[in-house]
Amino acid sequence: MIKAIITDIEGTITRISFVKDVLFPYAAKHLPEFVEKHQHTPEVATQLNTVKQLIANPMASVPEIIDALLNWIKNDEKVTPLKQLQGLIWQAGYENGDFTGHIYPDAFEFLSTQHREGTPLYVYSSGSVKAQQLLFEYSDYGDMRPLFQAYFDTKIGGKKEPKSYHSIIEQLPYSAAEVLFLSDIIEELDAAKTAGLATLQLWRDGQAQSPAHNAITDFNQYMSRNV
Numbered sequence: 001m002i003k004a005i006i007t008d009i010e011g012t013i014t015r016i017s018f019v020k021d022v023l024f025p026y027a028a029k030h031l032p033e034f035v036e037k038h039q040h041t042p043e044v045a046t047q048l049n050t051v052k053q054l055i056a057n058p059m060a061s062v063p064e065i066i067d068a069l070l071n072w073i074k075n076d077e078k079v080t081p082l083k084q085l086q087g088l089i090w091q092a093g094y095e096n097g098d099f100t101g102h103i104y105p106d107a108f109e110f111l112s113t114q115h116r117e118g119t120p121l122y123v124y125s126s127g128s129v130k131a132q133q134l135l136f137e138y139s140d141y142g143d144m145r146p147l148f149q150a151y152f153d154t155k156i157g158g159k160k161e162p163k164s165y166h167s168i169i170e171q172l173p174y175s176a177a178e179v180l181f182l183s184d185i186i187e188e189l190d191a192a193k194t195a196g197l198a199t200l201q202l203w204r205d206g207q208a209q210s211p212a213h214n215a216i217t218d219f220n221q222y223m224s225r226n227v
């Protein structure tokens, strides 16, 4: 029996094009100035040091670090220091009203219903916890943060690695089999299933499907119990 739900964000409850065509370009546009300006604040300096390690260049200059980060944005690489910096950069965009966090209407209805009926909801996304909370605080439906119990990002591990799901389950008062993981990406669902979680794929944008996981095109199908 499912007692809790962990949801992915992009492609599952949020349109992929909102992330790719709105959030990523905003981050790319503002990242150089943001890094130049905040490079000495501890929160940013820690991430810049991690970038230096990842590009195996301990002496990398700020422009070289910026180039690496912009390249990762271009290739949609889920690299933790980039995701952490993106969260910090998007804050201004949300606060200035440049955009609101996209949530599919059926996803909002589903999450609200589950919350109302007492099913605890958790988030696991490659976007940083800060980025997740901003998206929900400034969502199309207003502040959705009260719907969620806790948030996980790649600080706990990559989403395609079973051990990340083991680590999350260790922090929850449920066994793996009692938790449903929602995602649009087969490799993430495979990793969750290997860790013992129940899985359900959201198949909204023609993503690859796998017979290993139930799939729905929107949450109305889940709510009418067609899965």
Ligand SMILES: CSCCC(=O)C(=O)COP(=O)(O)O
Pocket: 008, 009, 010, 011, 019, 023, 078, 083, 086, 124, 125, 126, 127, 128, 131, 132, 135, 159
């Ligand atoms: C949390 S909003 C930003 C989304 C993002 O940066 C991202 O990489 C989305 O990855 P997900 O794991 O939610 O598919």
Ligand SMILES: [Mg+2]
Pocket: 008, 009, 010, 011, 012, 183, 184, 185
């Ligand atoms: Mg996703």
